[in-house]
Amino acid sequence: MISPDIIEEVKRLADPVVLIGARVRLWKSGIAYAGSCPFHEERQASFRVYPKDKHFVCYGCGASGDIFQFFQRADGKAFPTVVRELAASLGIVIPPERPATAQEQRERGERASLLAACEAAMSHWQRNLWGSEGEKAREYLAERRVTDEAARAFRLGFARPDWHDLERALGAAKIAHAVQHAAGVITSREVPGKGVRYHDRFRDRVVFPIEDIQGRVTGFGARTLGAEPEAKYLNGPETPLFKKSRVLFGLRQARDVIRSTGRALLVEGYFDVIALHQAGFTSAVAACGTTLSREQVEQLAGAGCMELVLLFDGDEGGALAAARAARVLLQANLSATVARVPTSSHGGQSDPDVLVARSGRRGMEEVLAAAKPLTEFLIDDAVQRHADGIGVQAPVEHKLAVLRAVMPFVLATPDGLPRATFERAVARRLGIDIGPLRQELQRAARTERPGSHP
Ligand SMILES: [Zn+2]
Structure with a gap:
């Protein structure tokens, strides 16, 4: 039952x-x-x-x-x-209908104890953030323009610059080292002659809890506060609870808005998500340091997303990120548009986070209003790169280069109307006939290995 x-x-x-x-x-x-x-x-x-x-x-x-x-x-x-x-x-987990086997019971128990450990760790880091020792972290968040209200709503925390702060706190809560370790919040090392020693994974960092759609903390991302040349962002490891490719930061907070509007905004960073929510764009989510995956697209569709707006940086990296996300979106046949944050004339930064700070809600609305359909973005991007932006007037060699660049995306698009529309748009932009273009695509489809990347 x-x-x-x-x-x-x-x-x-x-x-x-x-x-x-x-x-x-x-x-x-x-x-x-x-x-x-x-x-x-x-x-x-x-x-x-x-x-x-x-x-x-x-x-x-x-x-x-x-x-x-x-x-x-x-x-x-x-x-x-x-x-x-x-x-x-x-993303709702249902226990199996028949009586659970001993193995399944063990796994279920393990999941429950990992969830409890993640929750306890996050609560501890939250207490750190709002306690007397959290001043430095609170100052940093203020510098990044995160309000206290948003910091609480996103359940941000602070991992102290201490090797054993969390380990001790969880130990006091009777959470075994093995469980802490499996939950990914502490790491271990072998000390010769002394056996295994444990220490906190996150130190001197602001911690972002990554929740599933039901709001359970399953993993963590963390931004360093230290000056040492270490990784700026550190994700927790993959655990039985936490698969990076299956989670979206902000989905729990964005869930209801996505469902009522049918729209979601995909950005790249934790601070982008928070800045957008603060500015009233409450459907923003981020893939945590990964290329958008099929599972993440399924989660979004399951949450009621019918149109995804990719809001990426205006630089080369942003274009690349959009192109990487494109394939999986085209395959899933989820309608998508691409909005690019213009690079500012001074400083050169172009994150959504910075744009909101610079130009406010109005500035962001303008950027979103200028969003292009994904297929149009892909064609324009290829024409920009390979045909000096001129399309129809470009030399044949350049047109072929454009064609080669967009081909993997056209091939990823489901047969029928979506594919035909895409093909026609490419033909129009390059001023070539649809017949030869289709032949070229068919040839490419035969030679392309499944799953290979552009
Ligand atoms: Zn009927």
Whole structure:
């Protein structure tokens, strides 16, 4: 039996417009979304999805029900299967239905103790930040224009410049070294003749908790306060709870806004997320030091994101980051646009964080309003690089270079309308015929190894 709590949670988080919208083309119609019924043949659009009560009705054939009943009927699957699949896409963990094996019970117990250790560590670092020893860290946050309110909302903390501060605190809370170590908050080393010695992983750093969509702390990122030439940012290690490619910083805080607007903003850094939330752009999230992954895109889609705005730096690095994210977005067929933060004439910095500080909400709104569709960005970027920005008038060799640069992205786009639209846009921009372009693409598709990168 799946517990009623979990079924409720799935229902609460599931967005029927997004989920049903992936099967049936829906458009807004009053308080509902309308489309053609998938359960009977029709030319009209008698099918409605009501996002508020989370149910569907067909006024033609009378089919109706909640989100679970939709998928039971559409896919011919049993109720528990549908709940499980939806839960998985929303990142909700359901214990298996049959009695758990000893191994599973052990794993579940281990997960619970790791979650408890992460929570205890974060609480300790939060106490440090707001206590007398946290002054330096609070000053740093103020310098980065993080308000106390935001620091509390994002549960930021401070790891003292001490080798054993956290280790001692967790020890006092009866959390074993092995658990602390498995949770990634302490590290160990072998001391000859003395055995294993443990010490804190994060020292003299501001700590950012990385939460899952349900708000449980599963991992950490940390920014140094020290002057020594060490890593500016340090992520916790991968643990049974924490997989870098599966989490998004800020998703818990952004969740409800993403669901109600269907839109999310993807930025690069922790401070970018916080600066945007402070300025009222509360759908901002960040991939924690990784290229956007398929799992992260699934999380966003599961959270109700129908359009992702990539908000990256205006420099070379930002263009590269956008191109890296592009493939997975095109494959997932998630609508995306690219907004670039212009490089300032003085200082050359171009992070969203800096832009908000410089030009405020208005400045950011202008940047977002100038966002280009992802495919257009990719074409423009390639034309800029390989054809001096001139496109149609460029020499043939340059056009071919542009074509080679955009080809992997075109090939990553699902067949049908999305691919055809992309192909036509490339042809138009370069002033070439669509026929030869398709031939060239087909040749490339045959030679390209699956999964290879541009
Ligand atoms: Zn119907």
